Every structure is written in C-alpha cells, then in structure tokens.
Amino acid sequence: MSFNIDEWEPRTKMGQLVKDGTITDIDEIFEKGLPIMELEIVDALIPDLEEEVMDVNLVQRMHKSGRKVNFRVIVAVGNKDGYVGLGQGKAKEVGPAIRKAVDNAKYNIIKVRRGCGDWGCVCGREHTVPFKVQGKTSSVNVNLMPAPAGVGLVIGDVGKTILKLAGIHDVWSQSFGQTQTTVNFANAVFNALKTLSEVKASNEDLKKMGVNY
Structure with missing residues (x-):
C-alpha cells in the first residue's frame, strides 16, 4: 500500500x-x-524502503484453555542506501504477522555507518563496514569486518539479506554459536550494524575510512 x-x-x-x-x-x-x-x-x-521476509515459523504454547498456535515472522526493511530495520510479528495468520513485523522493523530502523575501511582498498566509496564490529544475541556472535570492493558479502543468507538492505556490498564475517537459529543470527547481525554508529572516532579517521559523516 x-x-x-x-x-x-x-x-x-x-x-x-x-x-x-x-x-x-x-x-x-x-x-x-x-x-x-x-x-x-x-x-x-524514507519512501523507498524495501521489505524482505526472512523467516516464518509456527510457534505453539500450552494455555489452560488449550494449545495456542501462532505464526512468528521476521522481516527486514531497508532502502539499500544506509538505512535498515529488523522486526518480528506474531499472529494467528501469516498475513497479519508479516504486517506486524514490517511495522516493528520500521520502528527499529537505524542509520548504518558505511565506508571503505579495508587496507587493501582505496576506492573511497561507502561499500563496506568502516571497521570491525561485533554483534551478539543469545549464543550467537557475529563479527563484521571491512572487505575490499568486489569481495561480496561473505556471510550466511540471513546476514546477506540484512546487509544488502543496508547498502553494504562487501564484508568479511565470522559467526559463532547456534547460527542456524534465524532470529538470533538476524538480531546479532543487526546489533553489529547498530554498533557501527556507537563507536567513537575522530572526523579525520572517519574521512580516511571513506565515511561521509
């Protein structure tokens, strides 16, 4: 709509x-x-946001009135140019769960600091993360590291989806823990991206890494 x-x-x-x-x-x-x-x-x-459904899971829990079944959906939104959000939604049907997840992702939207932080690349474009960052959720740890232009996104499919929507084209990564758990892996990647803006750096250092702000 x-x-x-x-x-x-x-x-x-x-x-x-x-x-x-x-x-x-x-x-x-x-x-x-x-x-x-x-x-x-x-x-x-941000009128040009795109949406990607990354996981649809059936969640069951016992209630005194009987078994309750809901769909849990994980959605990422982004404009592929520095803005990305991640959200979850639950509902009895998939459609409403997706809409809730999209809304939640928009409320959680962040600006992603990008640059050219790899020592082997001097292109000066905002194509990768400017420095190494770590994100953690539950047992999952994800390290994102600068990569030269042309390497691509060396990370699992869930991470690729989030990074592409954020406008990152090249990255090295390391992952530890139960990375097959989509919700934890997605949140770990998203938390790593949030850390990019939290790290303090001088304007001179940021300029060397190709960061425009």
Whole structure:
C-alpha cells in the first residue's frame, strides 16, 4: 500500500513537523535521539524502503484453555542506501504477522555507518563496514569486518539479506554459536550494524575510512 502524506493526520508533534516540511531528513531525528512514535514518519522520510521476509515459523504454547498456535515472522526493511530495520510479528495468520513485523522493523530502523575501511582498498566509496564490529544475541556472535570492493558479502543468507538492505556490498564475517537459529543470527547481525554508529572516532579517521559523516 503506497503512502499518501496528504491523507496522514499526525498524532505527535514530531509527526506534524514532518508533514509540515519542517523536518525533511530522518537524520535530524536520529541525531537528537528522539523516538519515532508514528510509522508514517518513516514512510514520509524514507519512501523507498524495501521489505524482505526472512523467516516464518509456527510457534505453539500450552494455555489452560488449550494449545495456542501462532505464526512468528521476521522481516527486514531497508532502502539499500544506509538505512535498515529488523522486526518480528506474531499472529494467528501469516498475513497479519508479516504486517506486524514490517511495522516493528520500521520502528527499529537505524542509520548504518558505511565506508571503505579495508587496507587493501582505496576506492573511497561507502561499500563496506568502516571497521570491525561485533554483534551478539543469545549464543550467537557475529563479527563484521571491512572487505575490499568486489569481495561480496561473505556471510550466511540471513546476514546477506540484512546487509544488502543496508547498502553494504562487501564484508568479511565470522559467526559463532547456534547460527542456524534465524532470529538470533538476524538480531546479532543487526546489533553489529547498530554498533557501527556507537563507536567513537575522530572526523579525520572517519574521512580516511571513506565515511561521509
């Protein structure tokens, strides 16, 4: 379903600022550390988001009224140019579970710091991670390391999906733990990407690694 900003009735002050055109870049929101409370904010500021369903799993649990069965879906969203989100959704049917997961992924969207951090590559383009980072979820550990242009994404399929949506084209990786558990592996990769923006570095060092911000 396409988003029509004219039909949007904002419920928050930030939403109104976005609709009025006062805020035109989602980075303004990220830089201030403000929570995104309306999905329409993401739809308005990053209109070219793509969605990828990575896992659909049947979850059963016992309840006093009997066995409860739900679908759990994991979805990644991204614009393949520096923004990516990861979300989960549960429902009795697959369709509603996917919609919940997409919404959750949009609420969790982050900006991914990219660059050219491999010593053997001096192209200066934002094609890989600028430095080594680690992400952890449960028993799964994932290390992402800079790779020269042309290497591609040396990581499992779940990681490839997330990295492609983030706009990363080349990376070396190491994975440890129960990596076949899709939800944990996906979250570990996503947490590694979040760490990229949390690492403190001087503007001079970032410039050497091809990072534009």
